Amino acid sequence: MSNEPEERYEDSQLYRIRHSAAHVMAQAVLEFYPDTKYTIGPPVENGFYYDFDLPQPITQDDLEKIEKRMRQIIAVGHAFVKKVVSAEEARQVFKDQSFKLELIDGLEKDGLDEYGNPLDEKPEISLYQSDTFTDLCRGPHVETTRQINPSAFKLMSIAGAYWRGDEHNKMLTRIYGTAWSTPDELKQYLKMLEEAKARDHRKLGRELEIYIYDEEVGPGLPLWLPRGGVVIEELEKLAKEMEENAGYLRVRTPHLAKEDLFLHSGHLPYYAESMYPPMEMEGTKYYVKPMNCPMHHKIYGAKPRSYRDLPIRLAEYGTCYRYEKSGELFGLMRVRSMQMNDAHIYVTEDQFEQEFMAVMNMYKKYIDLFGISKYVMRLSLHSKEGLGKKYVDNERLWLKTEDMVRRAMTNGGVPFVEAGNEAAFYGPKIDGQVWSAIGREFSLATNQVDFAQPGRFELTFMNKDGVEETPLCIHRAPLGTHERFIGFLLEHYAGNFPVWLSPEHARLIPITDSQNEYAEQVVAQLRGQGMRVSADLSAQRMNAKIRGAQLMKVPYMLVVGENEANAGQVSLRVRDGSRQDNIPLAEFIARANDRIATRAGEL
Ligand SMILES: [Zn+2]
C-alpha cells in the first residue's frame, strides 16, 4: 500500500525537466520549419507535448531528426532566463505568432492563463528564453538545458489536436514526448508502455468478446457481448451482496425525465454541456439522465421521514448518459452511456461520520478483493475564490463538511491526500485513484458529501424534538461505472479474470469424437452446479482446442479421453500451466466451487 502524501507534480524537478524539454523541442521544430506557428507546450503525465501549426505535414521519421537536434541544444547548456514584460512588449516579441497574440489578449483582458483556464487574479506576463527560443510562459524551468538528461527523453508520437481543444478551431500538430531523470526510468516507462499495449482494454475487449461498438448504434455507446454481460452480472451480484449486508435498499428509476427535474437539481443549466440535448413530447422537454441523484432524492422525498428511519441508503446500478466530444471518447474509459454503481445515503449530521466510514470500509473490501496493491484516497476541497461560481456559495458549510470528512478519515485510519479546488459543486469528495498491476493510474470511485441538493429538493426528516431538519446526502460509487471498471480490470488482470469473474469457468475438450457424449454429460453436471461451462465438440485436434481455450483465457480446461470417460474422471489443465491428470470429476468440482464461492484470486 503506497498512500503516503506525495510531492505535487507541479512542484517536482521532473515537471521542470519535461516543461523545459518541450521548449527545446519547439526550438528544434522552429529551426527545421521556420514558418511554424507555435501555441502551447505543457508538461503532462509522463511527459510533455507541444502543439504546432506546421507549414507542412511531418511524419514519425521526422521525430528522429528533431530528437537529434534537441540533444545538440541540450549539450550546450543554455540557461532558461525569465523576463517579466508588459502586454505591449510581449506583443512585439510575438508579432508574427498569431496564437501567442491571442494568448496575450487572454492574459491581459480575460484573466486566462496560457492554457485558456481562468486565473484568480490578473496574471503577470512573463517570457522564458533559452538559446534562440522564447516562449510566453509562467515556468517553472530547469536552470540550464543540461539538466535535461539527453538519454532520458524520447519523442513518442504525432497527433492532431484542435487549438484550445475546440473542434471549430484549426487542427494543429501535436508532438508528444516523454522525459525522465535517468535513462533507466525511461527504459522502465517504455517497457510499461509495451506491457500496457498488450493489456490494452480495447484490444482485450475485442479478443475476449467483452464488448463492441457499432457504427449504427453510435460512438461511445458500447454493446456488451454475452461474455461481457457475465462480467457485469458478477460485479452486480457482488455489489448487491455487499450493499444488502450494509443495509442498502435497491430502487429503479427511468432513463429520462422532464426538464423540470434537472432545473430543480441545478444540472440545468450548470451541467447542460455534459447532457444530451432534450427531446420534446406533448409540448414538454425531456432529458436522458446524466446522474441518478435527482430521482433518488424524489424517492426519499416521497414520504415523511423520521430520524428513526435514517440512514436511508438507496442503491441502483443506474444507466446514465453524458455527452462527451467524439474526439475524447476512448474505449470503455470515456463513453456516452454508463452503468453506475450508484447509491445515495441520507443521514443526520450525527450519523455522518459512521456512515461515511462504512462506505470507506466497503471501498477497502473491494480494493482487497481485486488485488489492487497501490491506491490513494484523495480528499478534494473547495477554494474560497470558487464560491458562488464553481461551488455552492456557503463557506460555513464547506468548512464544516470538509472537517467532518477529514475527521472521519483520520479517526478511521484511512490514509489520504488533500487537493484544493477539486471538490464537486455541492460538497467535498473522496476520489479513489487506483493503479493497475502494471502501474497505470485510473480514477475509479468517488464518495461525496452533499449539503446542497437535499435542501434544493426540500428533503427533510423529523428530528428528536419534532422539528424538521435537512439531511446530508452521501453520493457514493465504489465500483464506479461498469464501463470504466471493466476497462480497468481487463488491463489489471491482462484479461485473466479470476475464476468467479471469468465469462467461462471451464471448457471440456474431448480428445476424439468418441468422448463427445461423455463431455456433454460433464457439461450438464457442472451446469447443474451453477458453473459456466462449454464443450468444444469441433472437429479440430486436441491441441487446437486447447489453444482456442487459452486464447479466451478460460481458467480450467478439462481434457477427456477414453480413460477419463471410462473412469468418470477429467484431466485438468489450469490457465497458469499447471496440470492434474486423471482426477475424479468430484475433485475438480470441489476445487472450482471453492474458488468461485470465495471469489478467490488463485486458480
Ligand atoms: Zn515554459
Ligand SMILES: [Zn+2]
Ligand atoms: Zn449522486
